[in-house]
Amino acid sequence: MISAAVLRGIGTLTRTRAVFTAPLAVRCYSHAKVETDEEFDSRWVTYFSKPDLDTWELRKGMNTLIGYDLVPEPKILDSALRACRRLNDLANAIRILEAVKDKSGPHKEIYPYVIQELKPTLQELGISTPEELGIHKA
Amino acid sequence: MLASRALVRGLQSGFWRRVSTSSAAWVAHTHDVDVVDCSVPQYNNRLDTPLPDVPFVRNLSVEQKKLKENEKGSWTQLTKEEKLALYRLTHELSYAEMRQGSKEWMTVLGGVFIFLGFTGLLVWWQRVYVYGDVPHTLSQESVAQQTQRMIDMRVNPVHGFSNKWDYEKKQWK
Helix, strand or coil: HHHHHHHHHHHHHHHHHCCCCCCCCCCCCCCCCCCCCCHHHHHHHHHCCCCCCCCCHHHHHHHHHHHHCCCHHHHHHHHHHHHHCCCCHHHHHHHHHHHHHHHCCCCCCCCHHHHHHHHHHHHHHHCCCCHHCCCCCC | CCCHHHHHHHHHHHHHHHCCCCHCCCCCCCCCCCCCCCCCCCCEEEEECCCCCCCCCCCCCCCHHHHHHHHHHCCHHHHHHHHHHHHHCCCCHHHHHHCCCCCHHHHHHHHHHHHHHHHHHHHHHHHHHHHCCCHHHHHHHHHHHHHHHHHHCCCCCCCHHHHHCCHHHHHCC
């Protein structure tokens, strides 16, 4: 995930919080298995790659993904855009690109990178970016 | 007496019936307005929900239906205007439009100041026409007498009031 690199520094800082007196080498961390970035990405790519994905599942997936504290990888977005193509939904494809730009927040370098990575897909499917349509400004 | 009581009861129930009717139902049958049906999914503009539950425009005209048919074909064939039209069919506001603020705060602030100013005028009128005279002890002469008495009594002679009076020269230091 793109945010992982940005937040890794902050992550290491929060790890070193003080622990109340506990026996010797036991730390109070959860024993749950943490999903790696690659597992997360491939799970979502698989979700959107379902051939008979319906509109509800596309909307649910996309809204959930945007709810996470990260900007989705270009490969997940590529899968989602292809799902839009299968569902004949150009408007939502453009909306997804807008949502990615909004999700990057102050990190202005993320969106151009994503567009650059998605350029072949955008050209192949004929999806215009919000900038090309003029809706990037109110 | 029973008849008058029944009359009052009848009047009261008529009155309360009218007042207790829900405004939506009242509006709906007084003049034809669209009442939002909250029992079905609605369209909403939200930054955290990029793909809304229903498209913004539900009842498509003939041209719009044709455009939707074209959408099923290759998107490379669509012009920019057509793509924009398709976007606007599904979405009311773009992200940029959702994020833009308005100048409403100026109106609000202006309104607040106007009302504060008006209140100020009322308070001034009240001060002039409602309040009585202040006590005579606040007159210049009375305050002078008071101050002299405090000096004579040596109020706070170390660090405070009388400390600032020069008893030799009979003036403030």
